Amino acid sequence: xxxxxxxxxxxxxxxxxxxxxxxxxxxxxxxxxxxxxxxxxxxxxxxxxxxxxxxxxxxxxxxxxxxxxxxxxxxxxxxxxxxxxxxxxxxxxxxxxxxxxxxxxxxxxxxxxxxxxxxxxxxxxxxxxxxxxxxxxxxxxxxxxxxxxxxxxxxxxxxxxxxxxxxxxxxxxxxxxxxxxxxxxxxxxxxxxxxxxx
Numbered sequence: 001x002x003x004x005x006x007x008x009x010x011x012x013x014x015x016x017x018x019x020x021x022x023x024x025x026x027x028x029x030x031x032x033x034x035x036x037x038x039x040x041x042x043x044x045x046x047x048x049x050x051x052x053x054x055x056x057x058x059x060x061x062x063x064x065x066x067x068x069x070x071x072x073x074x075x076x077x078x079x080x081x082x083x084x085x086x087x088x089x090x091x092x093x094x095x096x097x098x099x100x101x102x103x104x105x106x107x108x109x110x111x112x113x114x115x116x117x118x119x120x121x122x123x124x125x126x127x128x129x130x131x132x133x134x135x136x137x138x139x140x141x142x143x144x145x146x147x148x149x150x151x152x153x154x155x156x157x158x159x160x161x162x163x164x165x166x167x168x169x170x171x172x173x174x175x176x177x178x179x180x181x182x183x184x185x186x187x188x189x190x191x192x193x194x195x196x197x198x
Contacts, residue, residue: 017097023054023197025094027119028187030103031112031166032129033158034144035136037175037183038103041129044184046101054099054197059086061104074155080111087115094119099196107163122194127187128169133158135176 018025028045030038039060046058061082065072069085072078083106093100106112116124136158137145148156155161171190173183191197 014095014097017095021055021097022052023099024123024195025097026099026123026125026196027090027094027115028099028101028125028127029106029112029115030101030127030129031106031169032131033133033136033163034105034156035139035141036129036131037173037180038105038129040180041127041173041175041183041187042101042103044180045187048184048188049099049197052197055097056099056101057093058101058103059090060102064104074153074161076108076155076161079107079155083108083111083115087111087118090115091118094123105157105163107157107161109164109167112166125171125190126166126169127171127173128166129175130165130172131175 014025028042030042032038039062042058042060046056049056064086065082068089069082072082083104086102086104090100090102112126116126118124140146144153144156145159147153148159153159157163171187173186175183178186188197
């Protein structure tokens with residue numbers, strides 16, 4: 001980093017911003033294969049949190065690649081950079097006092113750990129969508145598995161690119177066995193138990 005770049009401290013900080021809200025800020029990091037239910041569960045959870053007057057923002061993998069990360073492909077190096085950018089953005093949103101939901105395949109443990117290290121203890125909650133791979137491929141909501149099997153998409157997670165399951169996630173969800181409502185309730189109960197929301 002350039003030695004002439006200095007962090008500027010302001011009078012209004014994360015603590016003061018959080019005091020305006022009825023919750024603590026954190027990142028809810030949804031990870032799992034394409035088709036595992038990340039975006040669906042995150043969307044439903046955000047809707048449930050809105051009903052509780054919780055200040056949220058949902059970052060979705062596809063949506064971010066339309067703007068912030070539109071210059072990136074899907075090589076391992078580009079995936080790492082994608083998560084680095086999203087992690088830094090999420091950190092800023094936590095500093096703003098928000099509860100940030102992120103729905104990204106984020107296949108590498110090192111990058112998820114990197115994001116965890118960006119924020120304070122207890123501000124990163126890893127949610128593993130532990131939906132079996134064959135169920136995800138059968139769902140194929142975007143037709144991506146079919147294209148990957150046909151060789152039309154390269155570096156597709158689970159086909160010709162690796163996925164490293166979380167080592168010790170805070171929450172595991174299997175959307176092939178539990179309903180969307182049950183998944184959301186499990187997440188709400190966790191947030192209540194950790195006094196993130198009231």
